[in-house]
Every structure is written in C-alpha cells, then in structure tokens.
Amino acid sequence: MPSPATQKPVLISGAGLASLLLAQSLLRASIPFLLFERDTSLSFRAQGYRLRLSAEGLDAIESALGPTKFQTFWNACGKTGGGGLRPLNAITGEDIGNPPPSKPVDPEQKGKPMELGSRDGKVVGIARGEMRKLFYSGCEKYVRWSHHVTGYQLTPSGVRAVFADGSQSEEGSLLVGGEGVYSKVAKQVSQGKLKTYDTGARGIHGQAPTTAFKGLGEGVWRVVDDTRPNGKVFIITNVRPGDVEDPNLDFGWTMGGQPGVVRAPNDDYAIIGKPAADIAKDLTKDWHPRFQPLFEQMKESEAAFWKITCSTPEGVPEWENEARVTVIGDAVHSMTPAGGVGANTAVRDAALLGRLLAEAGGWREGLTEAYEREMRGYASEAVRGSFGMAKAQFGIVIDENSPTV
Structure with missing residues (x-):
C-alpha cells in the first residue's frame, strides 16, 4: 500500500455537504485529497434552511467524523421535542x-x-450553512476555490479534473463528482443517463x-x-x-x-x-x-x-462503471424536500465511499463499482419515496417530456 506522501490524491468536485463530509472521512484516514469548488468562498451562498437529520443520516455523519468531531457536530444540532x-x-x-x-x-x-x-x-436538525462550516473545518488547506469543474480526462494511471478555462488538475487516483444537480461529471460518467428534472x-x-x-x-x-x-x-x-x-x-x-x-x-x-x-x-x-x-x-x-x-422517479439508473470516477449526493440523486431525505441520503453516500476508501487505504480497482452497487439500493428507494410524497404534496408530475436542468 503506498504511503500518503506518494499516493495520488482523491479529487472531489464541489464543496457541498456530501463532498465536505467525504473530505472529513479522508482526512481522518490520512488519504490525500483535493477539493475543487466554483464559488469564491464558503460564504458565497450562505442562504439556506434547516435540515432534519434522520437516524440513518446521523449514523453516517458519526461514522465519517469519528467520536470527537461528531460530538462537536452533535452539540451544534438543535434537538426538538x-x-x-x-x-x-x-x-x-x-x-x-x-x-x-x-x-x-x-x-x-x-x-x-x-x-x-x-x-x-428528539427531532435533530441543523442549519445547512452551519453544517457546511463544521464539515469544512480542518479541510481548509485542501480546498481550491474558484475552480469550476466541467469534466474529466482519464490518464493511463489516474484521472484529471478539467476546469472551465480549459486547464486541468494534477493527476488523481479517483474523481468524485459532488457538485450538485448541475454536475458535468455526472453527465459525463453516466453518458447522460443521470438526469435531474x-x-x-x-x-x-x-x-x-x-x-x-x-x-x-x-x-x-x-x-x-x-x-x-x-x-x-x-x-x-x-x-x-x-x-x-x-x-x-x-x-x-x-x-x-x-x-x-x-x-x-x-x-x-x-x-x-x-x-x-x-x-x-x-x-x-x-x-x-x-x-x-x-x-x-x-x-x-x-x-x-x-x-x-427530482432525479428519475424510478431511482438511480445503471451506467457502465468507470473505475476512476463516481458521483455522490444531488449529482446522482436529487430529491424533492418531501420527506426530508435528500441531505440524509447524501451524507450516507459520503460515509459509504469514505469507509470503502479508508478500508482499502485509498483507491483500488472495483471500489467505485462496489460503492455504486450499494448506493443504488438505498438511494433509489429514497428517490421513489420522495417523489411519491411530492406528487401528493406538490402536485408534480415527471415523464420523459419533462424539462431537465
């Protein structure tokens, strides 16, 4: 197993909740990473809302952060009776x-x-902005602001992120697309099968x-x-x-x-x-x-x-696995707010992928395939449930003629 000093970094696109929690997991496992975000700083889009955390979401966050950092996170959460x-x-x-x-x-x-x-x-919740700040803490020197990822380029032994100005990142062992519903990485790796309506x-x-x-x-x-x-x-x-x-x-x-x-x-x-x-x-x-x-x-x-x-209501589609590239959070399964499961599913992605990388000591062949197989199970169930509730609450209908973002 290569030492952290000689390992190629895991490249992460987007500084949302799932990406930052994944970064925390890698930091804890001493796996090198670089995170690229199109915004200029963490405060660029400070507006947000309070997220309700499910039991599964809390378990995922705790497993990724470890006991000490999770206690800090837990103390910042509101507990409502x-x-x-x-x-x-x-x-x-x-x-x-x-x-x-x-x-x-x-x-x-x-x-x-x-x-x-x-x-x-209790019902446990925290403001999205506060949650993001806590997940960012400790990762500051590994985040590259004002870097808009628009795709990737595979190399013989890794992958490079491609930026909007045409430049490329250093070579990484893996690229994780976590840049939300407009993710270019998701579109490229799935050959257009991942759609957000x-x-x-x-x-x-x-x-x-x-x-x-x-x-x-x-x-x-x-x-x-x-x-x-x-x-x-x-x-x-x-x-x-x-x-x-x-x-x-x-x-x-x-x-x-x-x-x-x-x-x-x-x-x-x-x-x-x-x-x-x-x-x-x-x-x-x-x-x-x-x-x-x-x-x-x-x-x-x-x-x-x-x-x-909302993503495809039937669930996360299948695509030909690319060993060096995968996606997390809203980039792979955008959900309506009905049921409050979107953020909880995103942190489950981060915890799962982070655990697989930690157990392997970094990227290995077959890792993204194992992650995607397990993620599709719980994420597809969440998307279907969220869409069903939103159909009743919002009166929305999605079919093959609906506009995508």
Missing part, C-alpha cells in the same frame, strides 16, 4: 392531523404528529428571530394553505423551546408551492433578499395571526428562492 411533524391549517391556525388529502379529518387523529425519528426521542414547483427560504415563533410552540410544523385558486402553498419549520426567548437567535422556515404558485421576478431564481421576502409576505398575507410574525419579522436579506428538482 413535540413528537414529530404536526400539520396546521394556515388560515384557521388549527391542528389538522395527517389524513389523506381527499379524506375528512378523523377526530381521533386530529393533531397527531407524523413520526420523524432521530435520536433520544425541473418539477416546476418552487420555494422560498426565510429566517426570523426565534421570538417570532412563540405562537407555534415546540415542535416540527407544516403549515398548509390549500385555499389558493392556483395551488397549495405551505411552510415547514421547527421550534426548539430552549432558544425561543432569545431574540438574538434566528429560526428558519422553508416555503414550498405547487407549480405556478411561487414565481421569481423574470424567472430568475438566483435573486435573494427583498424580492423573495415580498413574495413570501404576499402569499401569506391572509394567514392566521399565529403565523404572521414569521413573515412580519423576517430578515429580508436572508430570503432566497429555490427550484424543486
């Missing part, structure tokens, strides 16, 4: 239970939460001081407005009681709307700030007073639009 996801009527402010959309509310089910499950009887549904992320959430109380909440003539709109948020009295802290909420409900000016979803905040306020102006502080007190500069995308 309240029993699970509780749906509320946006107009009346009442609990509405979890019956199928076409059926009336069973009085015995009214107000019962949808179980989410994390650890210690634009569902037409859109959303807005927002933040407000924790005191604005007092009317909700502790819990994970889904506030639903199905009275609009052009389609349903809702927000999801969680409220931790220990922080709700501190006006210096913020909680986030994530808004989603059926296709055509949320529209950015000029269809430009890179716009952030007041335009997004104004649309969120307009969509919720008739909501119950219980929810109004979330929008009246929102930090307008933190508002951001987002597109809701």
